[in-house]
Amino acid sequence: MDTQPTSHSLFEVYLRLRPANTVSTSGDRFLDVDVPEPGESAPKHITLNPPADRRRAIEKFAFTQVFEEDATQLDVFHCTGVAGLVEGVLAPYGDGTDALLATLGVTGSGKTHTMLGTRSQRGLTQMSLDLIYRSLGHRVLDPSTYPNLEQSISASDPSEANILPATAYLESVYGTDPTISFLRGSGNGRSTPPQNESSTPRRFRPSTLPQNPDISHLTIPFDASAEYAIVISMYEVYNDRIFDLLSSPVKSAATKEYRRRPLLFKPTELSPDRKVVAGLRKVVCGSLDQALMVLEAGLQERRVAGTESNTQSSRSHGFFVVEVKKRFSLGGQHTGWYGGAGWAGNSLTIVDLAGSERARDAKTVGQTLAEAGKINESLMYLGQCLQMQVAGGKEKPNLGLIRRCKLTELLFTNSFPTGNNQQQHRNPQKGIMIVTADPHGDFNATSQILRYSALAKEVTVPRQPPSFPPPNSFSNSLPPIGSPNHQYLSFQQTLESAALEISRLQEDLTYLRHALDSERSLREQAEAHLLSMEDKMVELEQAIREDCAEEFEKRLELEVNRWKTIVDGERERGEEFWRGKWGVFERMVEADGDVDMDMDVDSPKKPENTTLVETRTVEDREARRQLEILADENERLQRENESLKQALAACIDPAKSPSRRSPSRSRRKKAQLNYAEDDDGFFQELKRDQGDMAMDGFGEGNGVSGSHGSPTKKKRIRRLGAKKWGQGLDDDDPF
Ligand SMILES: Nc1ncnc2c1ncn2[C@@H]1O[C@H](COP(=O)(O)OP(=O)(O)OP(=O)(O)O)[C@@H](O)[C@H]1O
Numbered sequence: 001m002d003t004q005p006t007s008h009s010l011f012e013v014y015l016r017l018r019p020a021n022t023v024s025t026s027g028d029r030f031l032d033v034d035v036p037e038p039g040e041s042a043p044k045h046i047t048l049n050p051p052a053d054r055r056r057a058i059e060k061f062a063f064t065q066v067f068e069e070d071a072t073q074l075d076v077f078h079c080t081g082v083a084g085l086v087e088g089v090l091a092p093y094g095d096g097t098d099a100l101l102a103t104l105g106v107t108g109s110g111k112t113h114t115m116l117g118t119r120s121q122r123g124l125t126q127m128s129l130d131l132i133y134r135s136l137g138h139r140v141l142d143p144s145t146y147p148n149l150e151q152s153i154s155a156s157d158p159s160e161a162n163i164l165p166a167t168a169y170l171e172s173v174y175g176t177d178p179t180i181s182f183l184r185g186s187g188n189g190r191s192t193p194p195q196n197e198s199s200t201p202r203r204f205r206p207s208t209l210p211q212n213p214d215i216s217h218l219t220i221p222f223d224a225s226a227e228y229a230i231v232i233s234m235y236e237v238y239n240d241r242i243f244d245l246l247s248s249p250v251k252s253a254a255t256k257e258y259r260r261r262p263l264l265f266k267p268t269e270l271s272p273d274r275k276v277v278a279g280l281r282k283v284v285c286g287s288l289d290q291a292l293m294v295l296e297a298g299l300q301e302r303r304v305a306g307t308e309s310n311t312q313s314s315r316s317h318g319f320f321v322v323e324v325k326k327r328f329s330l331g332g333q334h335t336g337w338y339g340g341a342g343w344a345g346n347s348l349t350i351v352d353l354a355g356s357e358r359a360r361d362a363k364t365v366g367q368t369l370a371e372a373g374k375i376n377e378s379l380m381y382l383g384q385c386l387q388m389q390v391a392g393g394k395e396k397p398n399l400g401l402i403r404r405c406k407l408t409e410l411l412f413t414n415s416f417p418t419g420n421n422q423q424q425h426r427n428p429q430k431g432i433m434i435v436t437a438d439p440h441g442d443f444n445a446t447s448q449i450l451r452y453s454a455l456a457k458e459v460t461v462p463r464q465p466p467s468f469p470p471p472n473s474f475s476n477s478l479p480p481i482g483s484p485n486h487q488y489l490s491f492q493q494t495l496e497s498a499a500l501e502i503s504r505l506q507e508d509l510t511y512l513r514h515a516l517d518s519e520r521s522l523r524e525q526a527e528a529h530l531l532s533m534e535d536k537m538v539e540l541e542q543a544i545r546e547d548c549a550e551e552f553e554k555r556l557e558l559e560v561n562r563w564k565t566i567v568d569g570e571r572e573r574g575e576e577f578w579r580g581k582w583g584v585f586e587r588m589v590e591a592d593g594d595v596d597m598d599m600d601v602d603s604p605k606k607p608e609n610t611t612l613v614e615t616r617t618v619e620d621r622e623a624r625r626q627l628e629i630l631a632d633e634n635e636r637l638q639r640e641n642e643s644l645k646q647a648l649a650a651c652i653d654p655a656k657s658p659s660r661r662s663p664s665r666s667r668r669k670k671a672q673l674n675y676a677e678d679d680d681g682f683f684q685e686l687k688r689d690q691g692d693m694a695m696d697g698f699g700e701g702n703g704v705s706g707s708h709g710s711p712t713k714k715k716r717i718r719r720l721g722a723k724k725w726g727q728g729l730d731d732d733d734p735f
Contacts, residue, residue, distance in 0.1 A: 011102070011386070011433035012064045013455050014080050015046065018110035019069040020440045031439035031446070033066050042079065043068070048447055050503075057500040059447065061454035063435070074213035076114060077127050080432050083220055086131050088430060089324050089346040090228075092221040096346040098414060098429035101128070104382070104453055105436035106445040107355025114434055115352045116299065122210045125320055125350045126292060132230065132324060132348075133288040135219045141229045142286025143167070150284050153229055153325060156342025158271035161282040162247075163231065166290035169246065169283045173297045209292050226326040229343065232291055233282045233323070234298030235263065237406050238316040239374045245298040245318070246281040265409060275413050282323070295320060317378070317407050318352040349429075351411065353379070373518035378407040380515075383452030385412055386433075444507060581623045588627065 017031070034045035043066040048059040067076055077083075080101075088097035101124060103111035117123030122130075133140060143149040143165035154163045222228070234245035241262040249258035263279050285291040302318050325345035354375045381404045388398055402412045414429050435453045437446050 011100075011431040012081075013386075013433045013435060013453055014065050014067065014076075015061075015063040015435045015437060015450075015454075016067040016071060016076060016110065016114060017069050018113070018436060018438050020438070029439045030443050031437065033068055034060075042066070046450075048450065050447075051443060057496055057503065059451070061450050062456040063454060069439075072213065073114070073117065073121050073123065073127070074215070076434070077124055077213070077215070080124075080434065082124055082128055082432070083131060083218060085430055085432065086128055086135075086348060087220045089322075089348045090132070090135065090220060090222045091324075091326070091346055092223050095427065097427045098346050099348045100351065100411065100415075100429050100431040101348065101434075102351035102353060102411065102431070103434045103436055104353050104379070104449065105355060106438065106442055106449060109355065109436040109438045109441060109446070111355065111434075111436050112352055114436060115350060117210060120210050121212060125295065126210070127213065127215050128348060128350070129288055129291050129295070129322065130215055131218060131220065132322065133291070134216065136222055136228050136230075136324075139222065139224075139226070139228050140286060141227055143284045144286060149229060153231060153284060153343050156270070156344070157231075157282070158268050158274075159276040159280055159282075160268055160278045161233070161280045163282045163284060166283050166285040166287075166294060169281075170290065170293050170297070174293070209289075209296075223326060226328050228345075229325045230285050230291065231282045231323040231325060232285055232294050233277075233280045233321045234295070234301075234319065235277060235280060235321075236302055236316040236318045237378070237410065240378065240406050242277055242406060242410075243316075244280050245301045246283060246294070248301075265406065265413075275409075277410075291322075315354055315375070317354050317375075319410065320350040320352075321347050322350075323347040353382075353407075373515070373522055376515060376518070378405045379449075381405045381408050382411070383449070386452050444510065448507065448511065581620075585623060585626065589630065 017033070020029075028051060030049050030051060032047045032049060033043045034047060036043045037045075044064070045060060045062050046066055048061065050058070065079055067079070071079075082101065085099035085101060089099050090096070101115075103115050105111050113123070115123045116125055141149055144167055150163045150165055154161065157163060232246075235242055236245055237243075242265060243260045243262060247260070249260045251257070252259050261279075263277050265275050265277050267273060267275055268278055283290075283294050285294060298320065299318075302316060323345055324347070325343040327343050381401070384401055385398075385408050388401060402408050411431075415431065433453065435449060437450065
């Protein structure tokens, strides 16, 4: 079997077997490590022996290297070539290479153990960090001694990240009290109450971190002409969405629940033809301790929920990214790569994938079942991508396949050369995949993962029929062609191949059934959720309607009261106004027809409130109309009076008449003068006519003719009723 990676290799694939323990060991060992072939320093092949099942055949898989149960963390670190990956990231001689280190396996097979270690043993992540800081030494800039370091990094960071120094971040997470001890595993990450970062620590500060395995003897070269900054970010893919592990959840205004905002994997302004996770929080770490503390904080945030398969099972795909940024100092000017300003560099991405599992075996329900569905789906796509690597190295990458889910997109998008110009050019990343397997664990799940992750597969060796001695070698030779044995064996091999295919199809069928079950249950949950949401919406709508109606009633009442007050005020003012009018009217009538006993004949009393009459408003019209009627009436009476007087004058001596009338004219003149200031012509006319009438009546009625000689002298005016008018003429008229 050829295990050499092809030109488009996504990964070198290593297999690590975990030691058996009493909890996980569920059955017989089904996996054997083949003895290294001549010239090989380490085993590369394994043989999968299915449990006693006639339909299944033995399969053989090849990997870059196989680590057996007794392999230590240090063995894995050295033999997988993590140091080489880190060297590519530090880029001592050129533009460097991004690196990806990932684990894949059934749940409980040892992925987290390998990558992140335990309380006593460091994992590949911690050892890689140690190697980076140890190798770079004092060339790593510390933000506490380089003010504005994070701002300068931020200016050239393509991921629109929120960059802050480690001290600030760690204080927000752990607080300032270093004596609080670390209690890892006290919560499962979901129940962690998110708190105000600025005031209260959210996590327990680790008091001690594992120091073993020790790699202090190891250093790698770096670029001595550059200065470095190390920036750490962490995120997870949960239910096919990306969440920042270094940012705390935000309280939703609508639901009052703490939620994390999903992030996008997209090209940005500074990275137009390369996708990055945009909007992450990134922490600049000046020392290894700071970096390890940030890692611990992110790990605690990561979603972990217990299942029966593994009580500390990872329910998400965790990404830990170490960006080694560098810039050159030339004559006090800082430059990045290719003479560009700012920082540039490479990153080491460490991925702890969630474990695949069978829903029935893990007895997952509800949300956890949904998670399992998503995890299995993403791992299925990952398997297909890995198969693509095995199938055709020279063919173009199938980007459609890679983009089917977030996990494969994140893992493989940068595995191929991109960028047409020098500025954007980046080397394709180098990847190492460590497949973990429990030789005593779940045969079906393990064999499935091995099938799609192995660099090569060989024709399986038949186990049946028992009448034939079981083949003991992978390169089993056939008897001479044409011999009965040959025919029988080739027929037998065809049957076995068919049996193998049937068995594989059955496994696929089983897997698809599980996937279908899980999807069906997801759909049911979603439908139930939809129904409950609809109910909630109806309730909410009802509540909103009631609130609105109540508010409307209140406002309506307020408005009604306001208008009532206005109307009352208006009514009072109107009444007052009409009272005034009426008074004026009464006085007018009085002055017009009735006799005011105190009235000065020479200077008739000016009616009160004449100014009100002068106001020609709409409200005055009625009064004015009535006044006009009265004036007309008055005129008519005057005319009658005049005709009567003329009739009388015709009966008496015309020579006396002028002398009797002259005082009247004089008084009329005076009366006109008295009202000269009155700007209402109509009113003046009315008064004049009234004066005439009064004077005429007086002159004709009382027979006094010489009174006009004294203007101050008051004359008593006697009221003449209609009846007395004739008598007056008879009794008093001197004519
Ligand atoms: N090589 C090993 N040596 C010793 N113990 C191991 C090894 N591999 C795994 N274990 C132990 O097995 C248990 C499960 O391992 P781990 O949590 O790493 O599994 P996992 O694959 O990450 O599971 P999941 O996908 O559910 O997170 C842990 O207690 C771990 O310490």
